[in-house]
Amino acid sequence: MRIKNLENLTSHGNVEGRKLIAEIMEAGLQASDPYYNTLKLLHIEDGKLHIGYPDFEPTGSPRTGEDVYDLSKDIDRIFVFGAGKGIQRVVKALEEILGDYLVGGQVVVKYGDELILDKVQVAWGGHPLPDEGCVEGCKRIIASIEAAHLTERDLVFTVAGNGISSLLTLPVPEVSLPEVMEMVRITQIVRGLPTSKVSIIRNQLDQLKGGRITRLLRPAKMIHIQAIDINEVNSFGDRGYRAMTQSNMWLHFLPDMSSAEDAIKILKDSDSWDLVSESIRKYLSQPHPERDVLRKEEFEQMDCRIYGIMPTHMNFVPVAMQKAEELGYPAHLLTRKTFVEASVAGALVGRIATTVENYETPFKAPCALVLTGELVVTVGKEGGIGGRNQEFALAASTVLFGSKRIVIATADTDGTDGPGGRFDEDAWNQGCHTLTGGIVDGYLLEEAKERGVDVQDALKTHATSKALWQLDSGIWATQNISVQDLIVVLIMDHDGATS
DSSP: OOBSOHHHHTSSSSHHHHHHHHHHHHHHHHHTOTHHHHHHHEEEETTEEEEOOGGGSOTTOSSOSOEEEETTTTOSEEEEEEESTTTHHHHHHHHHHHGGGEEEEEEEEETTOOOOOSSSEEEEEOSSSOOHHHHHHHHHHHHHHHHHTOOTTEEEEEEEOTTHHHHSOOBOTTSOHHHHHHHHIIIIIISOOOHHHHHHHHHTTBSSTTTHHHHHHTTSEEEEEESSOTTSOOTTSOOHHHHHHHSOSSOTTSOOOOOHHHHHHHHHHTTOTTTSOHHHHHHHHSOOGGGOOOOHHHHTTSOEEEEESOOGGGSHHHHHHHHHHHTTOOEEEEESOOOSBHHHHHHHHHHHHHHHHHHOOSSOSSEEEEEEEOOBOOOTTOOOOOOHHHHHHHHHHTTOTTOSSEEEEEEETTSOSSOOOSOOHHHHHHTOOOOOEEEEETTHHHHHHHHTOOHHHHHHHTOHHHHHHHTTOEEOBOOOOOOOEEEEEEEOSSOOOOO
C-alpha cells in the first residue's frame, strides 16, 4: 500500500465514498511505480544484454529497435547515474537485471526516499528548493565519472525523473548556491512561474544542467531512461524525439533549448530581474560560449539511445479510470493539462461536480471524473506549509458544503506534495513530514467547524497541510517518482455516510 493513513482518511464523513475513492487513488499511485516498466526495457539472455521496448521509444527517433550487446565481448563495465524524485525504483530494477555486470554509479534523490539500492550510491537533496545536499550529490557524480575514465567499451545508463532540476544542482563558480536558491524561491514560489520557465533560468547558472553532464560521459555508450511519457505533446507542440532534442529544458541528460537571453527575458517579464542577485544578472548578461548547453547536433555525435518508460497508456490515469469502472463508476477524463492555480482549479472542479450532482449534466451519476497535469500555487509572502494538491482539495471542499454524494481526492504521484516540514506535531511524531494530497467531501466544512479548523485561513496562508491533517483528510503516502498529479472526483447516486 502506498497510502499509509487509510483508516483515518476513510473513518468519517462520506465513509463509503472515501473508501471507494481511496481504492481508486491507491490503484493510480501503484501504477506510478516505474520498477515494473524498467523490467520490460532490458533483459539478459545467453550472456547478451537486450535493450529495447517499442512502447518506450520516442516517435521520430533516428535509431529504433532492440540493441543487443555481448557482455563478454562488447562491454567492459556498466554504470548508472541519475537524479530525480523516486528514481531508486528504476535503478533497483537495473541492479536486479544487470547483477554483477553493474559496476556502480551515483544518483541524487529527494529527502525522504528510503535507501533501497545495493551497488549504486545514493545522495539526498532538497526539492523544490535545492540545497547543499544537491551540490554534494552532484560533486559525487562528477568524482565517480572522473574516477571511472570511461571508454567507448563502457555502457552508462542515465535516469532522469521529475525533480531533477532541483536535485541536479551545481552552480557555476560565479554564482553561489544561496543566490540560486533565492532565485528559485522568487520565481517559482513568490511569482508562481511554472517549472518550465524556472528551468530555463537555472540551466544557464549550472555546471551540469542542460546536457552538460552528458558531455562528461563521453565516449561511453549511453542509454538515457526518462521516467515520463516522452511521446506526450509538450508546451511547444512537440513530442517524441523532437521534443527530447529540440524543445527540452529539464531532462538534463538530453539536449537543451535554453539560452541566457531566454533566461533574462523570463526574469524581466515576471518582474524578477531586480530581485535576483547582482551576480546572477551579471553572469547572464555576459557571453559564455564555452559553457553552452548541449545542443542536438553535438548530442547526435554520441552513441546514445533515449527511452521514456512511463507512456500514458501504461500509466496511472488509465489504471485509475479502470479501477473506477470496476467499482461501478463510469470514468470520464476531463483534462491531461491542468497547469493552473490550484485553489481556482479546486473551486471550479467542485462546481462542475455539484452541477453533475444537481442537474445530471454533462454527466450522469454515478460517475468518476479524472484530471491530471501539474497545478500551481502562487505563495507570495505567505509562509504556510502545504502543496498544490492539498490546496486544490481544500479549495474544492469550500463549494461542496451540504453535498452528500461528492468526494474529491487529489495527490502528487511522487508522494510529496510540496517541501513539507513540521506542519503538525502529531504528524511529525508519527513520522509524517509531508502530505501528498487530500480527500474531501461535503461533510468537511462542518467537521472543520466542530474541530476549530479555519479552512479559509489555511487557504489564505497556504497552510493546508496542518488543516487537512487535523481533519483526517490529508493523504500520507510512500515516496516514488512523479508523473504529475492525479485528481479524481467521485459523484455517487446516494449518500455514502454511515449515520
